[in-house]
Amino acid sequence: MTRALSTELDVLGALLAFDFIGFAQKSAALDPADAAYGRAVGAAFGTAARRRFPLGAEPREISGYVAEVLGSLDAGAEDFDPAFLEALLAAGLAGEEEPAGGLPDPEAALQARLVLTLRLVRELGLDADGQRELLAETADRLGV
Template structure:
């Protein structure tokens, strides 16, 4: 794994562990100008999306999920565009580790991927060992 991949997965790991100080510290080391920025988190996001929607998803299902997701946020829903979240989920389901259609802001894309991955890990009730395996699997896929 590259240092950038390791750092991204460390950021996601800290978030999943609710280590918000570690999350903030590790996030500061990320460089949105790096050509590989978001790749490792994108891979973990795609893996989590395929676990959350194991048989794929129809547009109506994703639209309803996004509406429930946004409605459940106590604060910050205004930071996310529903259509972009839908496109992001479909890109993850399709195995697109890059930017899906309409996803032109790498920092917003990263933020959305992090929040949705956290949400799916909680919904799927993945314990610490399963979380480590998800991160390791993402690291292996990015390294290929």
């Protein structure tokens, strides 16, 4: 595993473990505009999405899920475009790196994927072994 991807996966491991202080400290060393970080987050997001929705999801289900997620946020929901979140989730479920229209703002996509990944992992109720397994699957998807 390359040093950069090791760091990125370590950051994601902190997020999956709900270690928000560790996540903030570790992610401060990463450039949110770095494509490799975006790929790692995207891979983890896609893995978590497919685990949460193992049979896929219809557009109405995706829309309802996004509305539920945004409605549950204490603050910051206004920072996310629901249509963009729906497109990210649909792409993640399809195993695609980005939605059909592309990523007009990679940093916004990164933040959205982090929020959605955190929610998905919480819903999956992964213990430490399950979190490591998700990270290992993410590393496999990244080819490391």
